[in-house]
Amino acid sequence: MDTLGCALYGGGQEWTQILLKTASKSPGRSTAFGADQPLTAEAAALCNGTAAHGFELDDVLTDALAHPGAVVVPAVLAVAEEEKIGGINLLKAVVVGYEMMGRLGRALGPQASGRGWHLTCVAGPAASASAVGVLLGFNAEQLSNAVGIACASAAGNKAFSVTGGMVKRLHAGLASRAGVLAARLAEAGFTGPSGAIDGQYGLLDVISGAQKRPEMLDAALGERFEVDRTMIKTYACCAVLQTTLEAVTKLRRLHGFDARAVKTMRVGSSERAASQNNERAPADLMAAQYSLPFCASLAMRTDPIDPRAFSFQAISDPNIKSFMDKIEMYVDDTMQAVYPRSMGAKVSIELSDGRVMEQAIVDAHGTDVVPYSDAELEVKFKRLAGLAIGDMAAERLVIAIADLKRGKGIAPLSAALRTASAPA
Secondary structure, eight states, X not given: OXXXXXXXXXXXXXXXXXXXXXXXXXXXXXXXXXXXXXXXXXXXXXXXXXXXXXXXXXXXXXXXXXXXXXXXXXXXXXXXXXXXXXXXXXXXXXXXXXXXXXXXXXXHOHHHHHTTBOHHHHHHHHHHHHHHHHHTTOOHHXXXXXXXXHGGGOOOBOXXXXXXXXXXXXXXXXXXXXXXXXXXXHHTTOOOOTTTTTSTTSHIIIIIGGGOOGGGGSTTBTTBOGGGSOBOOSSSSOGGGHHHHHHHHHHHHHHXXXXXXXXXXXXXXXXXXXXXXXXXXXXXXXXXXTOHHHHHXXXXXXXXXSGGGSSHHHHTOHHHHXXXXXXXXXXXXXXXXXXXXXXXXXXEEEETTSOEXXXXXXXXXXXXSSOOOHHHHHHXXXXXXXXXXXXXXXXXXXXXXXXXXXXXXXXXXXXXXXXXHSOO
């Protein structure tokens, strides 16, 4: 549900619309949100993965530093529509994709992310290939080949966090499409190397080197599941920033002060946030959604739970820009010690009258420590889907998703998605 809501909202964004124009040359049987015709599974996975990841609202496995839903769900849905597969088989495939994404992300380790690898795009192809392979009923050899092929597409750097651009929006879509292609090739008899993940010159060697953690690939396998550890985002910004916005919002609600009354704001967080999320002059919306100073300033001026608050207009707002100068970031030892499993923040605000208020949040609302209720998840879905397709269409999708969970086929959900996402 969360991924679909994110994709419906992201389907109307400029970057997704550019993709749809190109993908329209690939007609098929899979729904792409906002397209006027069904596309091939590869094209639909590319467009829907980009849409789901495209506004920084999609779920994340914090200690894997990767976004599973935007990669796995579009790939599985696209192939399920082609093959008319639904119910428990579809859901099982999604669970397997999340397992691969989380375990491979942790095995690659946070140091790889710190060097600039975007692990969603590195681990994503293997995750989506695994999911599609399970959906199609692959045996062990076919799955191994699919993963081996998919690893050839592992890529993605984080230059976007500094200079912006649209490419970060694309990363999940690229990974989703790569998995579909890899699975289809394996199905046709194409082979891949069996050591593409943990063998010599495999992903762990090449991306992580001496800091690889292969033991993470099967740690507690079958005892815990990645879908139960996934963080649902509240705000349309980088996962590392969720606790900062939650703390700022809570302080404003509790104490009722105005942004003009703030003298300074200090934010203590992880080394990663202090080094990679400290952009003071974001070049565009992507860079702004990665910038703690911008997002914290935005939260002082408006309600950041509304994704429309994250806008091009906000970047140039003189009040937001001037407030950014009041923000100091530093590494907090407590928050660094629990990173990346917990992406905490300690916010201290000093007012002009000398009063000081503090709020520390270790685990954001939406993590498995402070999880969303089913009702809260539905509220988020309806907020995003309602903005994209209207409240009535969003309600129909809630019903169709519930039917799928009860074991019904893919057809009712496909019909609801196609009707809801068709251009006006």
